[in-house]
Amino acid sequence: MLQKMKARAEDFPLREARAMVKDLMTPDPVKYWLDFLMSLTIGVTAFAVVMVSDIFSAVGIIAYFVAVFALYRAVIFIHEIVHFKKGTMQAFKLVWNIACGFFVMVPMFMYQGVHLDHHKRDIYGTRLDGEYLPFGAQNPWKNVWYAVSSIFLPALIALRYIILTPLGWLIPPLGRLLWRRASSLTIDLDYRRPVAGERDGRYWRIQEIFACLYGWSAIALWYYDILPGKFFAVWYAVMFLVLFMNSIRTLGAHAYRNPGDDKMTVAEQFLDSVDVPGGFLSALWAPVGLRYHATHHLFPNMPYHSLGTAYRRLKDNLPDSSLYLEASRPTLFHALKTLWHDAAKSRRAGEKRES
Secondary structure (H helix, E strand, O other): HHHHHHHHHHHOHHHHHHHHHHHHHHOHHHHHHHHHHHHHHHHHHHHHHHHHHOOHHHHHHHHHHHHHHHHHHHHHHHHHHHOOOOOOHHHHHHHHHHHHHOOOOOOHOOOOOHHOOOOOOOOOOOOOOOOOHHHHHOOOOHHHHHHHHEEEHHHHHHHHHHHHHHHHOHHHHHHHHHHHHHHOOHHHHOOOOOOOHHHHHOOOHHHHHHHHHHHHHHHHHHOOOOOOOOHHHHHHHHHHHHHHHHHHHHHOOOOOOOOOOOOOHHHHHHEOEOOOOHHHHHHHHHOOOOOOOOHHOOOEEOOOOEEEEEEEHHHHOOOHHHHOOOOEOOOOHHHHHHHHHHHHHHHHHHHHHOO
């Protein structure tokens, strides 16, 4: 399956595609600020409504889902941030970290450097890629467990920053272990983050400190009866659904055909990735342009607000768009069903070879 895809990639009109979208590469700061601040404001307001409402009332339930989807969108801007050209949008990065990243305990450094490896030809899809697992070439039930395990992630995040982070400052070997094993937004539990360097940013330690302080500040406010204990339950519930949706989105973002041995060109990365252009629903579960994930792998530095235009332009204007559209799925369900079938087929083929 992988070799057939790689052979098809040789015919992909990459040069023509790049020429068609070269005018779409400039980010619009106004769109970034308005979108992020509106998402954050709606999310925090809905979070506050959940706090003052009966959780199981109609108002509480509606506010909960509004908080989840709005904060999910605000959080996902971290994906755009790591693709910003060095030295640009500095104020946006700072505000995102202070207003969003520390609140959800996912500071920017956890994605910086790590995600860019995911786009490199020598790393994408290999065992060095922390954002890739062979979901399309393994037991499909492992994919289900990957999504279900999201229920534990908020607790692990809180544990990392509230308890283990200050201990890591006191115990250097623990601090180094936290950097290698618990400082990256990856899906591969065996991933080891390289020693901190320039690519990780100059201020990652300060971000770690502030994430820790946010956590302990919430605990202190609760201890002095300023913040109700309900806050922690709501935070956990919101973060669980945000992370669960992101895990489902992740499963639908690629075909995951690479077992970890092959290096892949840009065109091969594209055909191993998935676009689900959809409509309003796609924008909810894959916000900030991530429903065009395959197109994003063609043009990693294209701003999210241009991806829809690029997708339509290439679909309509490439001399033969059939190969481009091979990476498209009509719905998330179709993408997940395809992934399940590929994994099951690969498993049966492996069992047949062994017998």
